[in-house]
Amino acid sequence: MTDADLIAACLRGDPRAQRQLYNQFAGLMLTVCRRYLKRPEDAEEALLLGFAKVFQALPTFRQEGSFEGWVRRIMVNQALMELRRREPLTLSFEDFAQPENLAATPATADTQLQAEELLALLQALPAGYRTVFNLYALEGYSHPEIAELLGITEGTSKSQLSKARALLQRRISPSTINS
Template sequence: MIESELISKVRKGDALAQKQLYQLLAPTLFATCLRYTKSRYEAEDFLQDSFVKIFQNINTFRSDGPIAAWARRITVNTVIEEFKKRDLLRESHDLQTHGNHLADNSVNVLSDLSCQDLRNLINKLPNGKKVVFNLFVLDGYNHKEIAELLNITEGTSKSQLAKAKELLAEMHRTQNENARQITRKY
């Protein structure tokens, strides 16, 4: 079935079409939810909340782009809204004193990581830094959009991103050093 036909049926309340749309989008949207949380259980909750909003707002979807991109935006916003409710994004705004400097080697250190290893490291970041990193690096938001979405300044967004990259590089170096020490023992 063509995407436009599927959406038309979903708009009319067709349960089979809703199920098909869910099956089409759920794997990608679940992966998006997992990037923002450490728990599959929490990611499943975010996914369910996202689909409720997707189905409630399907009539606002304009067919000028793919449904997947529209649904992903709703999913990211749903996760961010929930984090705001739980106050999980609040971090010291002293981060701006850190500045926006990021040594190039912090990024280079991460380039040899597999996707799974990088995902594991990202999940270890504090929530505020993890959300900014995901929004900027993986979801393609710019600092102005992130600032508006999270109710922070652009400078805070930039400094949280820089700190996230530095923490990721530091965690990766620590992992490598631990692996070398274990190897030397044997």
């Protein structure tokens, strides 16, 4: 069944199609939510609330662009709402008062991280760093879009991304990787 067929069946109220849509995207979208929210149960709640919004907004999907991308955008917005509710989105500046703290460990070709290790590294970032990093590096948002979404300046978005990258690079070392 194509996305268009699945959407049409969902719009007709077919519960099997609704279940198929959920099953098709739930795993991937839970991963998206987990990148923003530290606690798995918070990510699951964001996922469920996000799917409620997907089904509610389904009549507005215009078949332009990727359906998965449309669902992902709803999930990111829901995860951000949950993040604001559960974890203050303070933009963190600790550990970066001195320029030497921005020095990064150079990445090497043999640096291999498992998905769970990467998720743990992301979740260890302060909420502001983690959110900007996810939006920019993983979701593909631009700095102007991030600034608008989070109510910050473009400069703050760029600064948070730079600091998140530096902190991640410092934390990724041969001693943290199980090759």
